[in-house]
Amino acid sequence: MNKLILGRYFPGNSVLHQLDPRAKLMAALYFIGLLFYVENGQGYLYLFIFTLMMMRLSRVALMTYIRGVKPLIWLILFATCLRVLFTGGGTVYFNMGPFIISSFGLLTGIYTFSRFVMIIFVSTIVTLTTKPIDLTDAISFLLHPLKYVKIPVEDFVLMLTIALRFIPNLLDETQKVMDAQRARGTVFGEGNLLQQMKKLVPIILPLFASSLNRAEAMADVMEVKGYQSGKKRSSFRQLSWSRRDSLCLMGMVVLTLGLHVLNEVNVLLLIASIY
Secondary structure (H helix, E strand, C coil): CCCCCCCCCCCCCCHHHHCCHHHHHHHHHHHHHHHCCCCCHHHHHHHHHHHHHHHHHCCCCHHHHHHHHHHHHHHHHHHHHHHHHCCCCCCEEEEECCEEEEHHHHHHHHHHHHHHHHHHHHHHHHHHCCCHHHHHHHHHHHCHHHHHHCCCHHHHHHHHHHHHHHHHHHHHHHHHHHHHHHHCCCCCCCCCHHHHHHHHHHHHHHHHHHHHHHHHHHHHHHHHCCCCCCCCCCCCCCCCCCHHHHHHHHHHHHHHHHHHHHHHHHHHHHHHHHC
């Protein structure tokens, strides 16, 4: 649990730290959309190099990003295996009932693995270089048009703010409970599946009770401060858009053009190989 870095912020003075959170959020969402536009290995390599450049610009150690991927590696591998086993095409290496392993399936699995890893890396870059409160302000700004269709944006942003604020605390508290259980002689990771699940009960119950107490305390504090849902509120923090934020979005346009050129070149090479 202490390897998860979701919602954690690393203070710094890098170029990415200085960007407006709205620019970073829009760029990250646009980049994730680009990952589903890639059609060849050259495109994935191109986007992966760009991702490494952004990780370098954040001035956060590479091992920090790798630590963020490790807890999710089994989920990524599971999704990759599903794509490999249920995608046919090209040369077939194994076929038994609904399961098939083919050259096209293996290639699709590699693309799926790369896509998941880059999505985690880019999302981690945004959270590590953006304060949670600034990130929620950016989300509130981008969701503002939904107010006109009677969607309670303020309530959604409030829930997101509380979640981002307390996820790191919950992870730290989980580690403390696990350390306390280890001090009492509990050994995690040993025994069959049922035995390992039983060992999680002494962890889940204290965390559940602690979360309820924290939620109740938060509700009391908000009530004392006079918070009312749906009321128009001012904000002490004001987001400011600068020239570098515009350059950030222009960089995404350049990235898209480069990816489009790679796709066109790959198509031309394919046609040339046919004829």
